[in-house]
Amino acid sequence: MSDKCCSTTGTLENDTGHDSSCCSSNRNIQDDCCSHEEHPEVKQSSGEESMEYRIQGMDCPSCAATIEKSLQKLHYINDAKVNYNTAKLQVAGSSDLQFRNVESEVEKLGFHAESISDSGTFLSYDIAGMDCGGCAKSIENHLNKMSDVNNVSVSFATGKMKIDHSNSIDDIVSEVSKVGYRATLLSENNDNPASRSSKNGFGMIGLTGVLIAAGFISSTLNMPELVSILLYASAMVISGYKPVKSAYYAVKSGSLDMNVLMSAAAIGAVLIGEWFEGALVVWLFALGNVLQDRSLETTRNSIRNLMDLAPSEAWIKVGPELVKRLVEAISPGDTVVIKPGERVPLDGMITSGETSINQAPITGESIPVYKSSGDDVYAGTINENGSIEMEVTKLVEDTTISRIIHMVEEAQEQKAPTEAFIDKFAAIYTPIVFILALAVIVLPPVFGIGAWGEWIYRGLALLVVACPCALVISTPVAIVSAIGNAAKNGVLIKGGSFLEKAGTIDAIAFDKTGTLTEGKPKVDDVHALTVSEDELLSIARTLEEYSNHPIARTVVDYAKDKDISTIAGKAFHNITGHGVKAEIDGKVYYAGNMKLFDDLNIGDTGWHSRVEDFQSEGKTVVIVGTGEEISGILTVSDSVRPSAMKALDGLKKAGVKSLVMLTGDNEGTAKMISNQTSVNRYFAELMPEDKVNAIRKLQSEGHKVAMVGDGINDAPALAMSDLGIAMGGAGTDTAMETSDIVLMADNLDKLSGTMHISRKALTIIKQNIWFSLIIKAVALLLIVPGWLTLWMAVLSDTGAALIVILNSLRLLKSGE
Structure with a gap:
């Protein structure tokens, strides 16, 4: 089946005449789809x-x-x-x-x-x-x-x-x-300005609170009215200077934000003689802002701790001596010495020594990983024991942890669909309510319904209600918190849209090799039929030497371990989805699956049933022979990842209904792995392009489908899925770039946690939105009988915003 691009509609037209979605995610996949x-x-x-x-x-x-x-x-x-x-x-x-x-x-x-x-x-x-x-x-x-x-x-x-x-x-x-x-x-040495601002803000809030209290006491003690007015006015000037100044520039630039509405309400209260109400409005607004700032610090800096993980200096070898240098002054190729208990300063490769590395800051893995010469290590990870030397491979700005921080910050800044919708809603809601407030102030008195002061007061309360602060921040704060939490646990979610999508996924498709299984198959049996075992292995090694398929590499490595040498061959050719062939000693030999030899029409001398027996045991079979006879059979098997079964159980608990395995292996192997891992269904004997069709089939059944793969070989299927999830991002740049969600560790442990936090984020966003809308609705209803005071209106806005932020902060503490 060939796919042709419809450049005007963005859909794929296949030979059957059916259309399917061209691309469901923005990933850097090169295919014929995108004109x-x-x-x-x-x-x-x-x-x-x-x-x-x-x-x-x-x-x-x-x-x-x-x-x-x-x-x-x-x-x-x-x-x-x-x-x-x-x-x-x-x-x-x-x-x-x-x-x-x-x-x-x-x-x-x-x-x-x-x-x-x-x-x-x-x-x-x-x-x-x-x-x-x-x-x-x-x-x-x-x-x-x-x-x-x-x-x-x-x-x-x-x-x-x-x-x-x-x-x-x-x-x-x-x-x-x-x-x-x-x-x-922004620079690495900056303190957090928001932190300083909010700390200083509490002093001002305390002072204005005392002034308002003094003004209220003076009025109750029947002191001259001028005393209380001066106290209230002082409080308003101290706490109201900033919002009034901001309001001026907001109006000048054509914006209608909370500062404008609150300033108008406070000034209006003063004009009708409600000095206490005006001062209280300003004070509650300022208090709410400071409390929001303090709360938002935790959210906005959810990824900030990662920046402090990598040390600013490192010991490098300069001849026979060790010299301490700033990491910015270290170049790729330099040799760094890392002692036990120290953090790795830059990405590099171990050249001497062995140790255990705690990679939790990068991958979220709690168990240290054994590392020795030739292994990669990442900046910010911890050298548990053993002194090691490493060769630096990346500059400080290119390290994995730097890229994680950059990608997470970019993701946190992107608007999710829900957030974009609410922003549009707020842009319509605010001016409508603002105009309504003006109408409430002017129309009733003009038509002789009530006094001007009464309706001005109600209109001012309505002005305050016109700002949808809590509603507007209901989504972004939750998304920033969830993405930050996921990053600390070794999962990169590349934006709010992908976080929202993850929360709606009900089917996940897994590539078998390297995802559900270890991806390190081993040769179990060698059955020579018409040649000796050594000759069979020599032919097999010669044929598979030029293939990059994992099973081919397994056969080659097995032959090498047995000290079996290759034979001179030529005309090597890869037969996609079937195997390989080459000319050896004047004969054309083949190595591949049963389909390959069925196509060659080789007579059945009992090899067919033997191959089926091996496959029923869950083994992958490599058949070696010519166009006339079968020389021998090798069986290969791959073990299920220890974490796979636990991860799949966790996904079911997280609400994922359908777990699907995609594999190019035979039916027997697929069935065995399926039984071991408890996946709901599987698609076996798939060619690379068939994985895309399997994703389409799941989508046609009404599923929201995520695809889990390595981010390289599974690129077309990752692109076709509603959500692409790549494993092993810490080791491959491609995985970090081509998928919507990246599991930094090369295992499935974090996947169920990702689904859980995505669903929890959607739940909290819905809670925030409904809470914000209900508070606004109640406030609007209270205006009709005149029960809504100005300070109640301010409290309904700033208080609701604070509650929304605190509710969102639960995502920062959400476990896996």
């Missing part, structure tokens, strides 16, 4: 400018086509090309190209564009003091109006800003401070 992969760079004429962006959120090549067509309609864009595999957009246009408009156009289509241009300065900053997503939008809008800023993206969930600018760092910090927030350039 947009072959795009050359955009053609740039003289006088034009070009820009390159990374696109997030594309599901298949049709998404790339949609982005291209939309951008090419813009009058200032001369050319736009999207490469689906690399997720990059290149645009060219007139010299006055408005690049920010490109990003907004992409956003309108439901995707996210991030500049990766080499021009200007692309830096990351910590932003302290944000209360909700509206604050992030206000900062973006303000900075986007600066001519020196090409691109800016602020993530409320992670508290970070990425910005491409050509002016100075001080200018950026100054502009952010104008909006009412604190920007600190």
Whole structure:
């Protein structure tokens, strides 16, 4: 069955006439499906400018086509090309190209564009003091109006800003401070600015609380009203300076965030003489923000501890001496000495010594791994015992742990579908309620229904309710927490969308070899029929020497252990899915499965039934012979991973209904492994492309399917599945790049924990959303009879936001 790409629809058309989804995940898989992969760079004429962006959120090549067509309609864009595999957009246009408009156009289509241009300065900053997503939008809008800023993206969930600018760092910090927030350039030596901000905030909260209390006491003691007003006013100025300042710049940049609404409510309360209510509104708002900041510190820094795992210095050999150097000054090829109890400073390969390495920071494995000469070790892991020497293989910025941190931070900044939907909802909800509040203030008194003061008060309460803070942060905080927790346990989830998908998976397909089994098959029996055993092994070794198939390597290694040499051969040829052939001593010999020799129409001299007997025992059979006779039979078997059965049981408990094994082995072997591991069903005797068809079959049955493989050989099936999960990411860059979720350890132990935390994250997100909506609904209903006071409205917003954050923090402590 051949697959041809439908470039306009993004679907596959096969020879049977059925359509199936082209790609369900964004992975770097090279296949015939994606017509947009072959795009050359955009053609740039003289006088034009070009820009390159990374696109997030594309599901298949049709998404790339949609982005291209939309951008090419813009009058200032001369050319736009999207490469689906690399997720990059290149645009060219007139010299006055408005690049920010490109990003907004992409956003309108439901995707996210991030500049990766080499021009200007692309830096990351910590932003302290944000209360909700509206604050992030206000900062973006303000900075986007600066001519020196090409691109800016602020993530409320992670508290970070990425910005491409050509002016100075001080200018950026100054502009952010104008909006009412604190920007600190990210570097390894920074303290956490959010931490300092929230610690300082408690002193201010305490002072204003005392002033409000003093004002309330003075009013109850019948002291002059001016005394209490001055105390309330002082409290409002101290606690309200920042939100009012932020509100000013938010309005100036066209944003309608919580600072605007709260400032309007407080000022309105003062104008109608409700000084106590106004001061209490400001104080509760400030208190809520500080408590939120403190709570969010834990979430935003969920991955921060990983940064401190790798030491900043290391002992390197310089001739006969040991010299301590900063890891930034160490280059690949240098020899590092690591003593017992020390952490590995950089990625490298052991050249001398043996030890046990605690790899928990990377893989989440609790049991130390034995390492000796030739084995790889990773920065941040712990040398348990034994002094070792290693050759450095990667620079500090390229180490596995650095890449993990980078990938997790990128994942935490990506918006999940639920989050994107809620942001759109909030963008509609807030202005509607704002207009409604103005109507409540103006219309009833105009028509003679009640007094102005009464309706102004109700309108101000409605203004506070107009901010959907708790709702907006209900999803991102939960996702950041879940992704951070998974990373600490050796699992990389590459974004909120994949976290959400994992929570809906009800079928998981496993590649057998190397996933459910050890992937280290061994030769059990050698049955020579028409030649001697040594001659059979010599022929087999000669044939299999040029194959990279695991079973072929097993046969070769077995022959080597027996000191069996090869024979001169030529015309080697791989027969896909069947075996190999070559000319040896003037004869054409074959080594492969039963299908191969059935196709050769060799007469049955009893070998057929013998092969079937071996297969019924769960063994893989390698038949060796010519086109006329069978020379002999070798049997090979692979043992089930000790962790496989426990992992599969854990997945069933986590709610995965269907566990499926995919294998190219015969029916007997598949059945035996299936019985040992308790998988629900299996697909045997699969050619590489058949695994893709097996995934399609499961999807056609209504399953949401995840595929677990090594990230290399199983790439097409990983791409076809709803969720691609790669094993052994610590050892292969490909596994880290090609899948949606990466199990850093080469075992299944962490998979059930990943499914559990994904489902728990979905549950908590739903709880947060419903809680936020119910609180808003109750607050709105209380306005009608006039029972909702201003301080109650503030409490319903900041209190609900705090509860949502604390509920999400449970994901950080969620076990496997």
